[in-house]
Amino acid sequence: MRFSNNGAGDTHREPAAQNPFFPLATLKSFGAVIFRSQASRDVACLLDVDVAVSSWVCAPKPLVLASEHYICDFLVTDVEGVQTLMDAHDRQDGPDQKELTAAAASINLRYRRWDHAAVHSGFRLRNSKDLIRYANYTTALGDRVRLLAALNENGTLSVAECLSAFQETKPIAGLASMILGGFIEIDLDEALIGPETKVRRIVC
Structure with a gap:
């Protein structure tokens, strides 16, 4: 401008x-x-x-x-x-x-x-746009605790495996909210986000 x-x-x-x-x-x-x-x-x-x-x-x-x-x-x-x-x-x-x-x-x-x-170039823009549409969502406490506990136990889980942890929040919205909130991470550059995408907990 x-x-x-x-x-x-x-x-x-x-x-x-x-x-x-x-x-x-x-x-x-x-x-x-x-x-x-x-x-x-x-x-x-x-x-x-x-x-x-x-x-x-x-x-x-x-x-x-x-x-x-x-x-x-x-x-x-x-x-x-x-x-x-x-x-x-x-x-x-x-x-x-x-x-x-x-x-x-x-x-x-x-x-x-x-x-x-x-x-x-690559998949980062497409993946970021898919995630940002859920920026106004908040994951319920129970769902967040369940997923973090499962990741503590297993190290990594696929997106498909993570979805069962969400009982109070819409699963994809809850997962995206936790990624954007810095609780968990995925690789945004490797491929489009899909059921096999690996999810890891971010340890501060």
Whole structure:
């Protein structure tokens, strides 16, 4: 998103798209969530399942460039407190990346523009979108205890084997909620999530 001078002394803002993009739920966002495009929505899904990411904000304060004020898609804070301005991969025709990096560095931020391959290669995006749709679910205490106890006893279980632990919560919703909540983990890169996908407990 950019601010540009319209020649009349005013500042014009290109608005972010108001239509919702799938999936609707988010996990690590703060503030208003208005995605500029489906591409930026896809990047947010990857941020939500990245264990190195603590939080992200849509459309942060603009960067001051030589000829315009430029609004990045995200301001991302990692678990160590490092903040990075990010753009989705559909903004390749935007300002020069070196200029954006320098402008970000001037206010003690980093800058990253995602590329298409980083977003769409492999299975991570599809799996993250499947999980994030359940971000607003909460697994019942009894179901959570039953599954964690079974994983303690067996080490790993398949997704199909885990489903029988859920008696109070919808099984897939409960399993996804526990993955997103950091109680259990699966490999998001190996294949699409299926009945044979291995589930492991995360031990803090």
